[in-house]
Amino acid sequence: MxxxxxxxxxxxxxxxxxxxxxxxxxxxxxxxxxxxxxxxxxxxxxxxxxxxxxxxxxxxxxxxxxxxxxxxxxxxxxxxxxxxxxxxxxxxxxxxFGELYDGARQVLDQFAGRVRLAMITNGLSEVQRARIERLDLAGYFDAVVISSEVGVTKPRPQIFDIAFEQLGQPDRQTSLMIGDSLTSDIRGGSDYEIATCWFNWRGAPADPDLTITHVITDLEQLVEIVLLSAG
Ligand SMILES: [Mg+2]
Structure with a gap:
């Protein structure tokens, strides 16, 4: 993997x-x-x-x-x-209100027990905690880091430090940040020197100053990148 x-x-x-x-x-x-x-x-x-x-x-x-x-x-x-x-x-x-995107839970199900998952979000604690509970997401994630709880936001490296600490300092070489935002997710992952996967479902233009490891337009494409890559 x-x-x-x-x-x-x-x-x-x-x-x-x-x-x-x-x-x-x-x-x-x-x-x-x-x-x-x-x-x-x-x-x-x-x-x-x-x-x-x-x-x-x-x-x-x-x-x-x-x-x-x-x-x-x-x-x-x-x-x-x-x-x-x-x-x-x-x-x-x-x-x-609001559901997971179609197929998102199936993607998480395919990763469950095979790779470690964490959530890093810039949202509000009361909002994200209510969603995690209502959508029964907690079981998927070994770490859930919510900016309003920890006082630091993506793209700053300190929020990644907190996630990595909660995960027991996994290898950065085999870690991947997945998100839709160039300015928080991709910038944050890139600055933290981990691989990034931009979920560009909007078809937005890339930022030429930003190194992006993978670009996907459907979350299902992530399964192939993570589980089926050689090595
Ligand atoms: Mg986002």
């Missing part, structure tokens, strides 16, 4: 986070009086995206995103809703 330790991102890699977010948004908006909330979904996405980019740059903590995205949303839309209540409802919805 070429790889013995797999480090997975969760959002948009194993989990359909778009569906989770759409449902959480609808749940949140059902609690406030805002006509045509769908008209403002793109605004939410823009605010949220900018804040998580700030997290990746180390300028913001995940716990701040939880509230501040709705503080800014309420401010921009010009409504009198309570951003704290909205943040609570949204986080509940993110945990409660």
């Amino acid at each position: 070429r790889y013995e330790t797999l480090l997975f991102d969760l959002d948009h890699t194993l989990l359909d986070s778009d569906a989770s977010e759409i449902a959480a948004y609808a749940h949140t908006m059902s609690m406030i009086e805002l006509p045509d909330p769908d008209d403002h979904f793109q605004r939410y996405l823009r605010i949220n995206h900018a804040m998580w980019a700030a997290v990746e740059r180390g300028e913001m903590q995940p716990s701040e995103v939880r509230f501040r995205r709705f503080e800014q949303f309420v401010d921009e839309v010009g409504i009198s809703a309570d951003p704290v209540a909205m943040a609570d409802a949204f986080v509940w919805g993110l945990g409660a």
Whole structure:
């Protein structure tokens, strides 16, 4: 086997986070009086995206995103809703809604007992813990590292240090980071000097400055890379 330790991102890699977010948004908006909330979904996405980019740059903590995205949303839309209540409802919805991508569990099943799996996620603890519980994922992973619990985010090497420590210091040569994000997963794995697998299901352009070991467009392709490689 070429790889013995797999480090997975969760959002948009194993989990359909778009569906989770759409449902959480609808749940949140059902609690406030805002006509045509769908008209403002793109605004939410823009605010949220900018804040998580700030997290990746180390300028913001995940716990701040939880509230501040709705503080800014309420401010921009010009409504009198309570951003704290909205943040609570949204986080509940993110945990409660959204399934694994088709085939993702089957891929994990094929790795179970054959390679060691870890999850490294920049999400919020309360969201990710609720999803892990609801989707019965804990049994797959020897380590689950959630940025808001450990105070450091991908792509920083310290979050990989924590995962490697929890895994008992596996060989970096046979470790692979799998994720959809160039800026957190691939940058993080590359800086940590482990192999990377970019799950580019969006068909996004690569970053020429970034070394990517493998690119896949379907998670099933990972099985071949990990289990069927010579060596
Ligand atoms: Mg992701």
